[in-house]
Amino acid sequence: MNEESGGMKQIVVSLLLLLCVFLIGIFGYSIIEGYHPIDSFFMVMITISTVGYSTPTDLTEAGKVFTSIIILASITIVVYAVSNITAFLVEGRVNKLIRRRRILKTIQKLENHFIVIGAGDLGSTIANEMSKRNYDVVIVEKREERLRDLTKKEGGKLIFISGDATEEETLKSAGVDKAQGLLACLPDDVDNIFVVLTARGMNKNMKIISKVTHAENINKLSYAGADKVIPIQEIGAHRMVAMMLNPTIIGFLDSISQSGSLQLRFEEVRVPESFPEKGQTLEALRIPQKIGLIIIATVSGGVSKFNPSASTVVKPGDSLMVLGGHEQVLKLQSFLNGDIER
Template sequence: MEEYRLLIKRIIMFIGLIAIVFAFGTIGYMIIEKWPFIESLFMTAITISTVGYSLPEQISNAGKIFSMILILSGVSIVLYGISSVTSIFLEGDLQKYLTLRRRMKMIEKLRDHHIIVGVGRTGRHIVSEFLRSGEPFVVIDVDEEKIKHLETLFDKEFPYIIGDASDEDTLVKAGVKRAKSLVTTLPDDTKNVFVVLSARTMNPRLNIISRASDASAMRKLLYAGVTSVVTISEIAGVRMAMMALNPDLISFLDVVTFSGERNLRMELIKVPENSPVVGKTLAELQIPQRTGLIIISMKKGGSYIFNPKGDTRIEAGNALVVLGDLEGVNKMKEIVKKG
C-alpha cells in the first residue's frame, strides 16, 4: 500500500510545483513590471509553456532576466512531470494502482464474507479450504509476497489487503462491519489479542476464531471477545494420539475432512423460514436418492439429533449435517432453496 501512497504523492507534488511556479511568476511580474494580475498571470502562462509569443515592448531588463529564470523553472517542472508520468507506465505503477482500485471495489461489494488474518502455515490451509468451499473471503497480511505465492500455488486470485490487522483502518478496508466471521492465525498471541479487540469493537456480532499457543493466551483471547479459540498444539497432540490408537479411523476422517479422491466433504445446511422443505419429513424429501448424501445429524435449536429417522419433520431454523461430494451438497442447497 505504501507504494501507491508514494505514487499519489508524486502526482500531488507535480501539481503543487506547477502552482508554485505560476504564483512565483505572477507575483514577480506584478512587482517588477507593475502589471495587473490578469496580465501577469497570462505572461506567466505563455512564458512557462514557451508557446512563442513575443515579449511586450515595454518590458524592462529586470523583467527579461526574470522571464529567463521563469522559462528555466517551467521547463524543469515540465520535464519532471513527463518523467514522472513516463515512470508510471514503464514501472507498471499505473497497472498496480488500477489493480488495487479494482480489488478494493470488489471488497466493497462483499457482504457476509469471511476475513482471514495471516497467510502463514496455518492461514495457507484456511485459504485452501475457503477456495474449495466457494465462500467469499478477504485475506489480510503485511507481506504481499506471501499472498502472491498462494495465488500462484492455488492458481486463483482472491481479494486481499496489505496491512496490520490490529489497525482499525485495515479492518475497515476488509469490510469487517459487513463480515460474517474473522479468523486470525498470527503466530504472535499478543497480536491476535489486539486483532480480536479491534474486530469485536467494530462488529459485536462477528464470529471470531483465533489460534493460540497455550492456555494463558486462550484466556486473554476470551477476555478480548473471541468466539472460539483453537490451540494448535492440543489439536496436533490429539491427532497424533488418534493416529497411534485408531489409524484406520483417522484415514477415514482424512478422506472426509481433507478431501480424498472422491472429494467428500461434511456440510451444515441451514433451512430458512421460507424454504419449501419446511414441514416435510426426511422420508418425503428422499435426500439420499436425490443427492447421494448421507444425513449424519439434524440441528434443532441448540441440540443435535444424530442419525435422524425418516419420519423426522424439518422445521424452519433447523440445519442438516450431511456427508457427500460437492455436487451432492450443491443439489441439497438447491432443494432447500427451491424444493
C-alpha cells in the same frame, strides 16, 4: 501505505509544489513589479517554461533576484515531477493501480463474503477450501511477493488485496462492513488481536475466528471480539498423539476432511424457512435413500440430538449434520428448498 498510493501521492505532491510556485510568482510580480495579475501569470509561465521572448529590461533589482529564484525552484520541481511520473510508469504502478481498482470494484459488489487475513500456508489453505465450497473469499496479505506467487498459482479464482490488515482502511477495502465472517491467520498473536479489535468495531454482527499461537493470548483475542479462538499448537499436539495411538480413527477422519480428490465431508445444512412449518419426520424425508447422505445429528433450538431416530421431526430453522460428498450436500439443500420433489 501501499506502493500504488505512495506513487500517486508523490505525483500529487509534485503538482502541488508546481502550483505553489505559480501562485508565489503571480503574487511576487504583482507586489514587487506592480504587474497586473494576468501579466504576472504570463511572466511566470514564460519563466518556468524557459520560453522567454527576451531578457526583461524593465525589471528592478528585486525583480531580477525573484525571477532567478523562480527559475531555480521551477527547474527543481519539474525534474522531481518528471522523475516521479516516469518511475510510476516504468515500474508498472499504473497497471497495478488499474488492477487494484478493478479488484476493489469487484469487492464492492460482494455481500456475505468471507475475509481471510494472512496468505500463509494456513490462510491460503482456508481460502482454497472455502472457495471450493462456492463461497466468495477475499484474502488480505501485505507481502507483495507472496501475493504474486499465489496469484499465479490460483489463476484468478480468489480475490487478493495487498495491504496491512491491522489498518482500518485495508479492512474497509476488503468489504469488512458487508462480510459475514473473518478469519485471522497472521503469525503474530498481537497482529491478530489488532485485526480482530478493528474488524469488530467496523462490523458488530460478523463472525470472527482467529488462530492463536500462545495459549495466554486466548482471552485477549476473545476480549478483542473473536467469537472463536483456535489454538493451533494445542490442536496439532492432540492430533499427533491421536495419530500415534489411534491411527485407524484418524485415517477415517482424514477421509472426511482431506482436500484434493473428492472425499467425505462433515457438513451442516440449515433447513430453510420455506420448509413446511409443521415439519416432517426423517422417516418421511428418506434422506439417506434419496440423497445418499448419512445424518449424524439434528440441531433444533440450540439442542443437538446425535444419531436421531426416524421419528425425529425436522422444522424450519433446524440444522442437519450430515456426512457425504459435496455434490450430495448441494443436492440436499435443493431438496429441502423444494427444488427437488420430496
